[in-house]
Amino acid sequence: MAREYYTITELTREFDISTRTLRFYEDEGLIQPLRRGRTRLFRPSDRHLVKQIMRGKRLGFSINEIREIIKMYDEPPGEAGQLRLLIKRIEEKRSDLRQKRRDLEETLAELDQAEESCVERLAELGVNT
Amino acid sequence: MAREYYTITELTREFDISTRTLRFYEDEGLIQPLRRGRTRLFRPSDRHLVKQIMRGKRLGFSINEIREIIKMYDEPPGEAGQLRLLIKRIEEKRSDLRQKRRDLEETLAELDQAEESCVERLAELGVNT
DNA sequence: GCTGCGATTGACTTTTACGTAAATGCCGTG
DNA sequence: CACGGCATTTACGTAAAAGTCAATCGCAGC
Structure with missing residues (x-):
């Protein structure tokens, strides 16, 4: 428990x-x-x-x-106006997070690229030595 | 151009x-x-x-x-050891980013939850007024 | 009752990531 | 050529987010 x-x-x-x-x-x-x-x-x-x-x-x-x-x-507030405001702010945070997600995917993609270059380079070296 | x-x-x-x-x-x-x-x-x-x-x-x-x-x-380095080290460090950063991605998804999910509560609450209010 | 351990508070310090201000350089326009 | 506007350097300032240190407290075991 x-x-x-x-x-x-x-x-x-x-x-x-x-x-x-x-x-x-x-x-x-x-x-x-x-x-x-x-x-x-x-x-x-x-x-x-x-x-x-x-x-x-x-x-x-x-x-x-x-x-x-x-x-x-x-707990969400009891008043409609406050609720609508809160929903708006939540939506803002979510769009903030979605931006972060795009940043993250792009960075991951570039790191993938970088790693691939390394692996290729390593393969070349393996052939020559 | x-x-x-x-x-x-x-x-x-x-x-x-x-x-x-x-x-x-x-x-x-x-x-x-x-x-x-x-x-x-x-x-x-x-x-x-x-x-x-x-x-x-x-x-x-x-x-x-x-x-x-x-x-x-x-540019990746020319020496095999350095290359392997770099690959290891890239992999570390990627796992860092994957952690961030998990954090991000969890936070988004909780915000979804919160927004849903708000919408429900708003619907209740709408019925009663 | 003393000792040691972990917890607490409060004060001071540090690091990061810039902001801000002052003095000055460069340059195109009227 | 002097003026406005953008650029530069140097120097000092600041807010956020803790780290560090010192003094103290409460309690378990000897």
């Missing part, structure tokens, strides 16, 4: 980050772990947030952008 | 960056435009490099990572 709570060091190990980083994310309001005394207790939901943060980081989003994205996963 | 040379401001407009940024990339050795006197002349190849740099940036690569990637597109 899923764990009750995680300690800060458990999460630092799992995600290969420092305690300082997790505390920084808390200061930034990205996560709000519970406390027993002064010790942080990370719930599975906190852990999932950290996972989302790390994903965002790998994709090159800033803390502010990650904050925005995470907020989008929250 | 393709342009001979681009001025610095042409490129700043095309890529929506500052002259400072282009000079910074030159300081960092990412590009080496020609000179007429002290004025920089950007060749199509320089322009293509800038394009690659911007792609790397959008994907969250640091200047150093971008430098590494760009070097991989250069």
Whole structure:
């Protein structure tokens, strides 16, 4: 079954980050772990947030952008106008991500090219030696 | 036909960056435009490099990572050992990019989810009002 | 009660990736 | 030729995202 709570060091190990980083994310309001005394207790939901943060980081989003994205996963607002605004912002993020996907595919294609050149070059060398 | 040379401001407009940024990339050795006197002349190849740099940036690569990637597109080295090393490093970058692609798809999926919730919520509201 | 370990807070430092300002060069036009 | 406009260099500044360090706390085991 899923764990009750995680300690800060458990999460630092799992995600290969420092305690300082997790505390920084808390200061930034990205996560709000519970406390027993002064010790942080990370719930599975906190852990999932950290996972989302790390994903965002790998994709090159800033803390502010990650904050925005995470907020989008929250309960949707009750008012129609707010909802439409949120949908618009979600669509913006998605088009941002689709741009990233194009960038990614192009970069992968160029790396494929580069590797092929290397392999060819290596084959030539193999013949001559 | 393709342009001979681009001025610095042409490129700043095309890529929506500052002259400072282009000079910074030159300081960092990412590009080496020609000179007429002290004025920089950007060749199509320089322009293509800038394009690659911007792609790397959008994907969250640091200047150093971008430098590494760009070097991989250069002429492959002549020595077999070097070639094998380069191939290994290219493969590492590709697995890096594939991780980013997974991150990207997961984030897109979660945003889809979020948008769906919004649309549903909006439909409910539409019924009740 | 002491020791050691892990956790906490707070303050200060560092790195990256530029921004900004000041002073100056170059050059085409009226 | 002087002016506007773009370009250059040098120098210093800054925001984001942590890293590092020091002092302290709480608790388990001896």
